[in-house]
Amino acid sequence: MRVDFTKMHGLGNDFVVLDARAAPLPAMDEATARAIADRRTGIGCDQLILLEPSDTADFRMRIFNHDGSEVEACGNASRAVALLHGSAARVETSGGVIAVEPRNGGASVDMGEPRFDWDAIPVAYAMDTLRMPVGWEGLEAPGAVNVGNPHVIFFVPDTDAIPLGEIGPEIESDPLFPERINVNIATIVDRQHIRLRVWERGAGLTRACGTGACATAVHAMRRGLVEREVTVTLPGGDLEIAWDEGNRIHMTGPATESFRGSFEWGDFA
Known part of the structure; x- marks a missing residue:
């Protein structure tokens, strides 16, 4: 055929x-x-x-x-x-x-509405997904968001300094995440701009991840670190992410x- x-x-x-x-x-x-x-x-x-x-x-x-x-x-x-x-x-x-x-x-x-409840991510047991009491090799207190698929997000001073190719597989397959997880390492540039790298569940390091950009932006907004409309810069280029008052995420890009x-x-x- x-x-x-x-x-x-x-x-x-x-x-x-x-x-x-x-x-x-x-x-x-x-x-x-x-x-x-x-x-x-x-x-x-x-x-x-x-x-x-x-x-x-x-x-x-x-x-x-x-x-x-x-x-x-x-x-x-x-x-x-x-x-x-x-x-x-x-x-x-x-x-x-x-x-x-x-x-x-x-x-x-x-992209619809984000979900934040621990069992909607899902994680293995009940916890606050805004600042999770867990860490891996110096990456501490991440957040988690489900935007149709599950993401964990870490904020760091310099996203390029993190060996994501090494630590990404470990976090992806950690028993804390029964359905595995997408791993996002982000740096807040200013209140309208985030830099991001993503280890994608089942795919590895990627030049861009739209759901990762959405999850990271929404998590940064929840923490009050950025405005409700931001540019997310990934290795492949920029995406525009907005979280409206009706709780829906909008992503625009090429x-x-x-x-x-x-x-x-x-x-x-």
């Missing part, structure tokens, strides 16, 4: 997008997603995105990380999908329904189509 794909990225966080809205594809599993995502023997991407029909929204978006695991949300992929779709839409994800709208070479995404192609499903299944 010959299958078309679109290669896209948001600030360097790249995706292979498969569109099964009009015609179904064979069932996607972890092994197939991992094979397609492999950068040496597959097409190569941080996440595989599968678009399908939805009973509750305009269409459904499923997200598979580089390791083949299926996850709930991806902000950068949401912008890429908005660009591909070409018009405003409501999109069903495993983390909830989001609203996307193409805009100026990218998209604006209504997305790009890289190229299109096709492959034989049996080569990766």
